[in-house]
Amino acid sequence: MRIIIDAMGGDKAPYEILLGVRDAICSCDAEFTLVGNSGDIRRIAVDTGLDTDRCVIVDTPSVITMDDDPITAFKRKRDSSMMVGLGLLADGKGDAFVSAGNTGALFTGATFIVKRAHGVSRAAIGTVLPSTEPCLLMDAGANITVSAEYLEQFAVMGSAYMRKMYGIQAPTVGLLNNGTEDGKGTPLQVEANSRLKACSAIKYVGNVEGSAALFGACNVLVTDGFTGNIFLKTVEGTGKRLLRSLKSVYGKNIFTRLSALMIRKQLAKMKKSFDPSEHGGSPILGISKPVIKAHGSSDAKAIKNAVLEAIRYAQSNVTGDISEAVEDISVSKLL
Amino acid sequence: MRIIIDAMGGDKAPYEILLGVRDAICSCDAEFTLVGNSGDIRRIAVDTGLDTDRCVIVDTPSVITMDDDPITAFKRKRDSSMMVGLGLLADGKGDAFVSAGNTGALFTGATFIVKRAHGVSRAAIGTVLPSTEPCLLMDAGANITVSAEYLEQFAVMGSAYMRKMYGIQAPTVGLLNNGTEDGKGTPLQVEANSRLKACSAIKYVGNVEGSAALFGACNVLVTDGFTGNIFLKTVEGTGKRLLRSLKSVYGKNIFTRLSALMIRKQLAKMKKSFDPSEHGGSPILGISKPVIKAHGSSDAKAIKNAVLEAIRYAQSNVTGDISEAVEDISVSKLL
Numbered sequence: 001m002r003i004i005i006d007a008m009g010g011d012k013a014p015y016e017i018l019l020g021v022r023d024a025i026c027s028c029d030a031e032f033t034l035v036g037n038s039g040d041i042r043r044i045a046v047d048t049g050l051d052t053d054r055c056v057i058v059d060t061p062s063v064i065t066m067d068d069d070p071i072t073a074f075k076r077k078r079d080s081s082m083m084v085g086l087g088l089l090a091d092g093k094g095d096a097f098v099s100a101g102n103t104g105a106l107f108t109g110a111t112f113i114v115k116r117a118h119g120v121s122r123a124a125i126g127t128v129l130p131s132t133e134p135c136l137l138m139d140a141g142a143n144i145t146v147s148a149e150y151l152e153q154f155a156v157m158g159s160a161y162m163r164k165m166y167g168i169q170a171p172t173v174g175l176l177n178n179g180t181e182d183g184k185g186t187p188l189q190v191e192a193n194s195r196l197k198a199c200s201a202i203k204y205v206g207n208v209e210g211s212a213a214l215f216g217a218c219n220v221l222v223t224d225g226f227t228g229n230i231f232l233k234t235v236e237g238t239g240k241r242l243l244r245s246l247k248s249v250y251g252k253n254i255f256t257r258l259s260a261l262m263i264r265k266q267l268a269k270m271k272k273s274f275d276p277s278e279h280g281g282s283p284i285l286g287i288s289k290p291v292i293k294a295h296g297s298s299d300a301k302a303i304k305n306a307v308l309e310a311i312r313y314a315q316s317n318v319t320g321d322i323s324e325a326v327e328d329i330s331v332s333k334l335l
Numbered sequence: 336m337r338i339i340i341d342a343m344g345g346d347k348a349p350y351e352i353l354l355g356v357r358d359a360i361c362s363c364d365a366e367f368t369l370v371g372n373s374g375d376i377r378r379i380a381v382d383t384g385l386d387t388d389r390c391v392i393v394d395t396p397s398v399i400t401m402d403d404d405p406i407t408a409f410k411r412k413r414d415s416s417m418m419v420g421l422g423l424l425a426d427g428k429g430d431a432f433v434s435a436g437n438t439g440a441l442f443t444g445a446t447f448i449v450k451r452a453h454g455v456s457r458a459a460i461g462t463v464l465p466s467t468e469p470c471l472l473m474d475a476g477a478n479i480t481v482s483a484e485y486l487e488q489f490a491v492m493g494s495a496y497m498r499k500m501y502g503i504q505a506p507t508v509g510l511l512n513n514g515t516e517d518g519k520g521t522p523l524q525v526e527a528n529s530r531l532k533a534c535s536a537i538k539y540v541g542n543v544e545g546s547a548a549l550f551g552a553c554n555v556l557v558t559d560g561f562t563g564n565i566f567l568k569t570v571e572g573t574g575k576r577l578l579r580s581l582k583s584v585y586g587k588n589i590f591t592r593l594s595a596l597m598i599r600k601q602l603a604k605m606k607k608s609f610d611p612s613e614h615g616g617s618p619i620l621g622i623s624k625p626v627i628k629a630h631g632s633s634d635a636k637a638i639k640n641a642v643l644e645a646i647r648y649a650q651s652n653v654t655g656d657i658s659e660a661v662e663d664i665s666v667s668k669l670l
Contacts, residue, residue: 130576131576132576141513144513144520144521145521145522176565178476178479178560178561178564178565178568179564185479185561186479186480186561187480189561209568209572210564210565210566210567210568210569210571210572211568211569211571211572211575212572213569213572214572214573214576215572215575215576225513226513226520226521226524226562227561227562227565229513229514229545230511230513230545230562230565230566230569231545231565231569232545233513233544233545233546234545234546234548234565234566234569234570234573235569235573236545236546237544237545237546237547237548237549237550238549238569238570238573238574238577239573239577240546240550241465241466241467241549241550242573242574242577242578242605242609243577245605245608246581246605249598249601249602249604249605250598252598252601255597255598256597256598256601258597259593259594259595259597259598260594262590262591262593262594263584263585263587263590263591263594266584266587266591267584269584270577270580270581270584273580274577
């Protein structure tokens with residue numbers, strides 16, 4: 001097993017990325033290909049004690065920044081750590097690729113360099129939610145406008161992922177909507193709801209409201225990338241807002257500070273369950289090989305989790321399952 | 336000042352509605368028109384000590400339920416407490432109408448019975464968010480599909496409301512979007528962003544992400560009703576999810592329970608700031624007279640707050656300001 005790492009992608013690259021790889025090396029027996037500025041990588045490896053015996057370093061001259069336009073970056077920065085890394089994955093020089101860099105560029109590069117799995121119309125970013133039950137948001141922000149057909153494929157791909165990665169035999173699928181009744185939503189949701197109801201490859205439970213999504217309403221929450229982004233960032237923002245309110249409550253006086261000390265551990269655990277870095281990276285489902293997007297603000301811990309997720313993902317052969325499942329629904333529509 | 340009340344609307348009607356009116360009567364000098372089943376109203380008035388000297392009771396035979404289809408309810412249940420109440424407002428038999436009933440039916444009835452203010456293309460529901468700064472979400476769920484022109488009017492109407500009701504001289508306006516850069520979003524957001532930028536009647540600050548909306552990014556958060564509903568319910572759901580996690584943290588053992596006791600008051604205050612019932616009702620902006628939608632699950636406290644909000648709203652003449660502001664932008668486009 002060889003994991004290819006974009007050493008230059010993310011707000012805290014390359015230092016925290018390499019620190020994350022160093023920590024992951026101790027927890028697995030995979031080998032690594034580190035793509036980026038080789039001078040930086042070697043220097044940080046020495047500083048942090050990263051074991052380079054299990055690493056190949058591939059030197060690349062340019063970096064895609066967070067502000068780069070995805071399409072322009074894909075076209076003009078083919079010598080960047082991200083695009084070179086994706087090329088190595090496409091050429092079979094590794095089993096999975098992890099990047100914390102520009103989401104749009106990674107999605108575009110994965111689609112055009114590694115390519116979509118056979119039969120997949122659009123890949124999508126799957127993100128695990130801080131829900132009471134395992135729940136994957138599909139799409140978390142890649143496809144701003146979609147068709148009902150794409151949403152059906154997102155449902156099938158998300159189900160394959162949850163089956164293999166979470167061991168859920170029949171993952172439930174819900175459509176994010178502004179009410180639970182049939183007929184709710186824009187024409188897109190109305191059509192998607194009918195289509196998902198008729199899809200025998202999944203266990204569809206119907207429309208799911210934003211208020212129910214974190215309480216175990218479904219294992220795969222299907223939506224377009226625009227709404228998915230609004231949903232995900234609202235969860236993050238509301239969580240942050242509440243935890244800050246809580247912090248100011250605890251900071252009030254000596255009694256409240258004492259009170260905080262008493263539940264320190266439990267609070268840390270709760271905070272952890274709302275922390276995206278704890279869930280590892282987000283897979284780009286529908287790409288022919290495993291590509292994992294780590295959060296842009298990833299620190300070493302987040303990268304380590306994303307790397308371990310990438311290993312499990314590559315071992316699971318979810319990409320093969322997805323291809324098969326998507327072809328099955330296409331065939332069943334022809335019959 | 337006379338406030339018309341839909342005594343039969345909402346999950347806890349009529350009992351909690353009338354209890355709320357009883358409590359509001361003690362805090363204001365307005366008079367009330369209670370619309371609904373007069374037998375029920377009189378009985379509950381006796382039970383709760385509601386002062387009927389300041390109330391007129393209007394008997395109505397039917398009730399619009401939460402499950403009724405809005406258009407059908409509007410057409411077939413003209414003798415319901417909600418539609419009769421709206422008719423009284425339209426006929427000048429009161430200064431504001433408050434209902435905790437079916438949102439879609441209330442919106443439809445307000446639009447066709449009380450009618451839109453001159454120049455307004457679509458009314459919208461404005462909901463105050465649990466943000467660090469006063470922030471009104473426009474539209475919170477009434478218009479599932481909108482045009483960029485509607486969004487511009489929502490911005491102008493929301494600004495007029497925040498100016499009068501919150502004393503903010505130049506309320507900032509943001510567009511809910513999946514990124515802050517120009518060009519983000521679906522074609523609708525791209526067009527609306529250009530339009531809002533060019534609108535001299537408002538103080539536009541650009542696109543606002545879901546994660547920033549609760550941290551004072553703007554005073555008026557503009558969006559279509561579909562996205563607004565997803566946003567609002569996600570805030571509610573995430574808040575509930577975190578507060579429940581916190582509750583289970585506190586219930587763990589004797590130390591954690593002791594810790595909870597020590598910050599009891601502060602926690603209650605924090606919970607209150609995330610409680611929609613504390614913010615009173617949501618105005619339907621763009622209707623020619625004040626119509627206030629209280630939360631469907633409103634208890635007495637929520638109804639009392641919605642009634643007091645309705646009084647302030649009627650006294651403020653925001654409806655007049657909105658009419659003027661909307662006409663101003665139409666005229667400025669012609670010149």
